[in-house]
Amino acid sequence: MSTFDTARLLDVAHGAMDKAIKLLMCNQTGEVQAKGDRDLVTEVELDIERLVREHLREQTPEVGFVGEETGATGNPDAYWVLVPVDGTVNFVHGVPLCAVVLGLVHADQPVLGVIDTPFLRHRYWATRGHGAFRDGEPIAVSRTRTLEESLISLSDYGAGQGGAARTRASAKLDQALSQRAQRVRRTGSSAVELAWVADGALDASLTLSNRSWDTAAGAIIAREAGALVVDANGSQHNMSSRCAVAVTPSLGGALLPLLRVLRGTRYWPISAIDDESGSTARSAGERVVGDTAFLATIGVGIGDDDTADTVAEKEFSSSRDAQTWIERELPAAEFPAWVVRRPRGAAGAFLFGAVQRGRYDMEANGCVAWQMEERSVDDVEAYLVEGQVQWRNAQGAAV
Numbered sequence: 001m002s003t004f005d006t007a008r009l010l011d012v013a014h015g016a017m018d019k020a021i022k023l024l025m026c027n028q029t030g031e032v033q034a035k036g037d038r039d040l041v042t043e044v045e046l047d048i049e050r051l052v053r054e055h056l057r058e059q060t061p062e063v064g065f066v067g068e069e070t071g072a073t074g075n076p077d078a079y080w081v082l083v084p085v086d087g088t089v090n091f092v093h094g095v096p097l098c099a100v101v102l103g104l105v106h107a108d109q110p111v112l113g114v115i116d117t118p119f120l121r122h123r124y125w126a127t128r129g130h131g132a133f134r135d136g137e138p139i140a141v142s143r144t145r146t147l148e149e150s151l152i153s154l155s156d157y158g159a160g161q162g163g164a165a166r167t168r169a170s171a172k173l174d175q176a177l178s179q180r181a182q183r184v185r186r187t188g189s190s191a192v193e194l195a196w197v198a199d200g201a202l203d204a205s206l207t208l209s210n211r212s213w214d215t216a217a218g219a220i221i222a223r224e225a226g227a228l229v230v231d232a233n234g235s236q237h238n239m240s241s242r243c244a245v246a247v248t249p250s251l252g253g254a255l256l257p258l259l260r261v262l263r264g265t266r267y268w269p270i271s272a273i274d275d276e277s278g279s280t281a282r283s284a285g286e287r288v289v290g291d292t293a294f295l296a297t298i299g300v301g302i303g304d305d306d307t308a309d310t311v312a313e314k315e316f317s318s319s320r321d322a323q324t325w326i327e328r329e330l331p332a333a334e335f336p337a338w339v340v341r342r343p344r345g346a347a348g349a350f351l352f353g354a355v356q357r358g359r360y361d362m363e364a365n366g367c368v369a370w371q372m373e374e375r376s377v378d379d380v381e382a383y384l385v386e387g388q389v390q391w392r393n394a395q396g397a398a399v
Helices: 006-026 043-059 088-093 163-178 190-198 212-224 249-262 319-332 337-341
Strands: 032-036 039-042 064-067 071-073 078-086 099-106 109-117 122-127 132-134 151-154 183-185 204-208 228-230 243-247 292-302 307-316 349-362 368-372 380-385 388-393
Touching (some): 006 078, 006 099, 006 122, 039 043, 039 088, 043 078, 064 212, 078 190, 151 163, 163 204, 163 307, 319 349, 319 388
Parallel strands (some): 064 078, 151 183
Antiparallel strands (some): 032 039, 064 071, 078 099, 122 132, 204 243, 228 243, 292 349, 380 388
């Protein structure tokens, strides 16, 4: 499709949503089936997906379709994406934080989205270049200016295949955010969270993973409401991104550095070469599957050993080189501005260094990426004691 009649397509989407909500409210839940580790699908979700797929096929035969439950058909360059119920576990348990979600993707970018929260009785929508709306009224992101005043949502811990890796990454991010934000929440529905960022109820939403049916509609609604919508490293969000991060623009500069704790996980863009001050990475051409590498980090801790922010990072081929870099850079490192601006200033904050061992693995798409190993014996940490760098291993013993 070279051009879009977005007004017509939005009418088609609303028509599909009307049918979906009517079916949902008349046939709540039905049979519940397991579709993986602690993951569910209900009979009514399958019915909604069949109904919406048929409606869209009749109205827009030139547009493809991707459903969460039944997969993809048709045009791969322009396609509808549907979640019949986002937040199935909430839905099954009677928690009203769930949504029916329909988006339209063209050339890897969301261009239209509709999110309906049937038990909260709100509908959100947007088309590219025409603003975002809730129940027909224009909406806009919040005006919150500091992380200490912010309410941030974070996607669920993991379940099923890859769940352990997601849980580890989510826990690290949770620690970093909880030390800065006013509060961190997990609602169980990324679509609801993205809609609430658009409406100003949340100041930021962070979704680990970026399945098109989960994020396309919310991404375009949040973007049209004025949100910055990006991947974990701050690059422009699209359907190939690793994460979906939506944040009110005034908080982007403070929030995005905290996401560096995701480096070395599957949620960091695998092709990203950091050009930030003090941060380097090997080029993809230097990465050989099976090779070991050492990530040296200088970070900020608050109150305990949890990382509250990353000051600088660099990758090395040997642990000794990584430690030498930290011994040189850590004594000269300075607290980020947000630490100084805290009500208590730098009290309780400290700078530290860490070396983590990892290896290069082949990703499913054929790219080579660095993955952190679990608590390697080579992992060490450095702290400043009376201006001198002192090392200890991952168990806390001096080295």
